Amino acid sequence: MSEPRAIVTVDGLSVSFDEREVTHGVSLKLYPGRITALVGESGSGKSVTAMALPRLDPSVASVKGHAFLDEGGDGGDDAGKDAASGHDIDLLADDAPLQRIRGEYIGTVFQEPSTAFNPVFTLGMQVAESLKYHQRNLSAAERKAKVLEQLREVGLQDAERVWSSYPHELSGGQLQRVMIAMAIINRPKVLIADEPTTALDVTTQQAILKLISSLAAELDLAVLLITHDMGVVWQAAQDVYVMHDGVIVEQGSVGEVFRNPKDDYTRMLLAAVPRLHVEESAEPAIATVREPEPGKPDVSGQPEESDDAGERAALGDGRRAASIEGVSVAYRPGKYAVEDISFDLVAGRTRALVGESGAGKTTIAKVISGQLSPTRGRVLIDGEDLARAHGRRKRGILSHMGYVFQDSGSALNPRKSVAWSISEPMSVQGGFSQADRRKRVLELLDQVELPADVADRFPHQLSGGQRQRVGIARALALSPSLLIADEPTSSLDVTVQRRVLDLLHRLQVEEGFACLFITHDLGIVQEVSDVITVLRNGHVVESGATDEVLNHPRAQYTRTLLDASPKIDL
Amino acid sequence: MSEVTAPAGGTKRGSAAARSTATGASADRSPYLRSSIIVGGVIVLLFVALAVFAGPLSAITGNDPYAEHPEALAGSVPAGFGGGISASHWFGVTPLRGVDLFSIVAYGSRISLGIGLFSSVISLVIGVALGLLAGYFQGLADALISRTMDVFFGFPFLIFAIALSVVVPQSFPRPLLLTLVLGFFGWPGIARLVRGQTLTLSKRNFAVASRVMGASPAHVLWHQILPNLMPLLIVNVTLSIPGRIGAEAGLSFLGVGMNPPTPSWGRSISDAVQWALVDPMYLLFPGGALFLLTFGFNLLGDGLSDAIDPRKGVRA
Numbered sequence: 001m002s003e004p005r006a007i008v009t010v011d012g013l014s015v016s017f018d019e020r021e022v023t024h025g026v027s028l029k030l031y032p033g034r035i036t037a038l039v040g041e042s043g044s045g046k047s048v049t050a051m052a053l054p055r056l057d058p059s060v061a062s063v064k065g066h067a068f069l070d071e072g073g074d075g076g077d078d079a080g081k082d083a084a085s086g087h088d089i090d091l092l093a094d095d096a097p098l099q100r101i102r103g104e105y106i107g108t109v110f111q112e113p114s115t116a117f118n119p120v121f122t123l124g125m126q127v128a129e130s131l132k133y134h135q136r137n138l139s140a141a142e143r144k145a146k147v148l149e150q151l152r153e154v155g156l157q158d159a160e161r162v163w164s165s166y167p168h169e170l171s172g173g174q175l176q177r178v179m180i181a182m183a184i185i186n187r188p189k190v191l192i193a194d195e196p197t198t199a200l201d202v203t204t205q206q207a208i209l210k211l212i213s214s215l216a217a218e219l220d221l222a223v224l225l226i227t228h229d230m231g232v233v234w235q236a237a238q239d240v241y242v243m244h245d246g247v248i249v250e251q252g253s254v255g256e257v258f259r260n261p262k263d264d265y266t267r268m269l270l271a272a273v274p275r276l277h278v279e280e281s282a283e284p285a286i287a288t289v290r291e292p293e294p295g296k297p298d299v300s301g302q303p304e305e306s307d308d309a310g311e312r313a314a315l316g317d318g319r320r321a322a323s324i325e326g327v328s329v330a331y332r333p334g335k336y337a338v339e340d341i342s343f344d345l346v347a348g349r350t351r352a353l354v355g356e357s358g359a360g361k362t363t364i365a366k367v368i369s370g371q372l373s374p375t376r377g378r379v380l381i382d383g384e385d386l387a388r389a390h391g392r393r394k395r396g397i398l399s400h401m402g403y404v405f406q407d408s409g410s411a412l413n414p415r416k417s418v419a420w421s422i423s424e425p426m427s428v429q430g431g432f433s434q435a436d437r438r439k440r441v442l443e444l445l446d447q448v449e450l451p452a453d454v455a456d457r458f459p460h461q462l463s464g465g466q467r468q469r470v471g472i473a474r475a476l477a478l479s480p481s482l483l484i485a486d487e488p489t490s491s492l493d494v495t496v497q498r499r500v501l502d503l504l505h506r507l508q509v510e511e512g513f514a515c516l517f518i519t520h521d522l523g524i525v526q527e528v529s530d531v532i533t534v535l536r537n538g539h540v541v542e543s544g545a546t547d548e549v550l551n552h553p554r555a556q557y558t559r560t561l562l563d564a565s566p567k568i569d570l
Numbered sequence: 571m572s573e574v575t576a577p578a579g580g581t582k583r584g585s586a587a588a589r590s591t592a593t594g595a596s597a598d599r600s601p602y603l604r605s606s607i608i609v610g611g612v613i614v615l616l617f618v619a620l621a622v623f624a625g626p627l628s629a630i631t632g633n634d635p636y637a638e639h640p641e642a643l644a645g646s647v648p649a650g651f652g653g654g655i656s657a658s659h660w661f662g663v664t665p666l667r668g669v670d671l672f673s674i675v676a677y678g679s680r681i682s683l684g685i686g687l688f689s690s691v692i693s694l695v696i697g698v699a700l701g702l703l704a705g706y707f708q709g710l711a712d713a714l715i716s717r718t719m720d721v722f723f724g725f726p727f728l729i730f731a732i733a734l735s736v737v738v739p740q741s742f743p744r745p746l747l748l749t750l751v752l753g754f755f756g757w758p759g760i761a762r763l764v765r766g767q768t769l770t771l772s773k774r775n776f777a778v779a780s781r782v783m784g785a786s787p788a789h790v791l792w793h794q795i796l797p798n799l800m801p802l803l804i805v806n807v808t809l810s811i812p813g814r815i816g817a818e819a820g821l822s823f824l825g826v827g828m829n830p831p832t833p834s835w836g837r838s839i840s841d842a843v844q845w846a847l848v849d850p851m852y853l854l855f856p857g858g859a860l861f862l863l864t865f866g867f868n869l870l871g872d873g874l875s876d877a878i879d880p881r882k883g884v885r886a
Binding site: 369370371391394395396397398399401403405407410411412413414415416421424425427428429474 | 774775776778779780781782783784785786789793794797798800
């Protein structure tokens with residue numbers, strides 16, 4: 001028994017929809033106490049593969065192959081392989097005990113915790129539900145005691161409150177913990193986690209991954225972690241399977257695959273991941289010098305930790321495309337979403353606006369683009385106050401600005417052609433003939449590396465990356481002096497993200513616009529930005545030259561963010 | 571071990587195969603080529619042809635909807651089979667006066683279709699304009715328009731229409747009056763629909779993108795919101811026409827619609843009810859025409875809504 005026995009063995013698993021095979025002969029093994037990552041880009045078939053094990057595949061799918069779950073336990077002595085296989089459960093058999101498999105043998109955690117719970121029942125009821133079907137002899141009081149104990153085990157100390165809460169009363173991270181509690185309450189042997197942290201902030205992501213790791217170790221749980229994020233794989237998993245177009249292209253231990261990738265696709269995937277490089281050695285020295293009181297948010301308004309000289313040096317003496325002066329926004333009187341924000345955007349330079357969800361990043365973008373008027377302070381675009389301008393003048397100011405949305409699919413009118421959408425800024429401003437507009441559209445398509453025949457297609461006929469390029473082309477239609485990019489790559493696969501980031505960089509060099517780049521990913525920040533502004537709860541926590549801030553963070557919060565961010569260091 | 575195919579998956583695969591051939595056959599065809607649209611469209615087109623060519627069609631047998639044919643009557647009841655059906659009177663004649671029923675149905679379709687279509691257009695224009703304004707400009711405009719809609723919804727339409735027909739001088743053309751009354755009372759339904767859609771569409775990113783470019787409300791409403799409303803409006807109007815045709819017939823039935831002797835399905839039905847036991851065919855032809863036309867529009871509207879909304883299409 002020197003070599004651990006695999007608890008789940010999948011052999012030649014193929015899933016097809018409407019006679020079209022989407023995964024081809026996938027084989028993998030899960031070991032107790034180990035986290036195995038299944039990594040791949042969207043459409044690679046990783047979720048379909050994993051969901052075929054508890055038979056949660058869509059009803060139109062047909063599944064071929066073998067998948068066995070070793071019931072272990074009683075077969076744990078020296079009975080040998082042949083005898084032990086008698087305890088195997090064929091997961092794909094048509095008489096497979098589905099109810100026992102789901103919950104008792106395999107627990108499942110889904111991607112979006114806020115939609116995975118039923119909003120009209122308390123969380124306690126929903127967690128207790130799985131006990132009802134798997135441990136039938138428990139009384140209601142015993143069930144509640146068990147649920148509370150389980151909630152505490154996943155790190156929810158105020159279990160009583162969670163028990164009687166409704167899903168909307170908890171944060172995403174807390175909900176994901178409840179979901180994990182629900183998945184493991186019947187002590188399954190296998191936990192399938194389908195992108196469990198994708199919808200969460202980095203600090204929450206780190207906590208959830210730590211929880212899953214410790215549960216795997218304590219409960220001897222075999223975890224199948226499905227993710228698209230190489231950073232998550234590095235942070236949490238021991239073994240990794242790389243999936244591409246329905247085929248496992250590479251497998252092995254995480255260290256081995258990351259250090260020494262053999263497959264071209266794995267190499268490309270790893271090369272595309274934005275890496276965060278920080279000088280670890282420099283950190284502690286500064287940490288001891290300036291330690292803000294923990295737990296106390298910076299509410300002083302002025303950036304407490306800013307490196308003005310470094311920031312000025314990084315910005316250079318280019319033209320100020322926009323300056324934000326003491327901007328505060330209150331959605332409700334007295335409650336500020338962002339307070340006293342000031343910074344400049346300089347031609348040819350990129351400022352990254354970083355923070356977790358709810359920090360006020362998008363609010364600032366809305367103020368700069370004139371969708372919101374600041375409650376206090378002002379925004380000057382090329383020296384003109386946007387909030388005071390109306391009609392033609394406002395339109396004139398906005399013509400100096402391009403806006404790239406997070407998801408260009410939703411920012412393109414589904415009933416208009418690509419050419420129409422790209423030329424829309426020109427129709428809005430007026431003064432361009434039909435021929436001018438067409439010529440400019442083709443020029444822009446060429447600039448964003450799209451073929452000319454895309455012009456007459458509709459958004460639904462394009463891929464996510466192509467749509468984002470169209471969104472960028474539209475933002476650049478009037479050669480703006482300022483480009484606002486609101487998480488422009490967060491809905492894209494890493495390899496596509498890599499190409500879009502490269503494109504944005506090249507265009508900035510060519511066009512010389514100032515860029516405000518909003519993101520939550522510190523890895524991207526390091527690549528694209530010259531200066532960085534870190535936001536928390538509507539306040540600037542720290543700002544300065546990017547390398548300086550990332551390597552020598554002065555604010556405690558910046559350090560927390562940096563620690564939580566996945567760093568692949570080989 | 572041989573290749574294990576989960577039998578559950580196997581049966582699923584069978585149904586999937588059946589589905590794929592079904593969709594495969596229709597994949598290369600336009601979604602608009604579905605039976606409900608074809609049948610409904612043919613029915614509507616037949617009635618349009620009947621309305622346009624009412625004159626020539628009636629003239630084939632030398633009839634018009636006003637001439638009386640006492641020779642076709644036996645006493646006061648039409649002579650012969652089926653209410654007097656003959657080579658010269660395809661649908662028979664009316665009792666008492668012996669007017670050719672085919673001419674009445676043919677000319678009556680002009681009134682029904684005309685009032686149905688034009689009152690829909692009036693409702694559509696008012697409803698879309700006010701709905702867009704109410705949905706896009708929150709605050710005063712929205713409050714005013716929405717409260718006006720509430721008043722219209724709460725207003726007893728029938729009583730108003732009856733009162734109006736008494737007040738308006740007889741010299742005022744009746745078809746025009748009915749079109750206007752139905753048109754002005756029909757807009758709040760459309761306006762409410764358009765307002766709701768505008769509220770959500772104006773918060774969609776493509777509308778926000780336009781505003782960030784500095785686009786005027788007119789640009790956003792015309793280029794971004796209206797095109798996305800089109801499918802909904804087409805379906806809604808198609809489905810509302812039969813209701814209006816029925817309303818015209820109802821008003822004429824109550825005696826406040828078309829004045830005699832103008833041919834009208836509603837008034838013919840009203841007259842025929844009194845003869846239903848003696849001469850049932852008199853009720854059958856105008857009633858059947860009304861049924862068939864509203865049925866045609868309903869089929870067409872349902873089919874269009876399935877064809878335009880891809881999710882509905884899958885379910886159907």
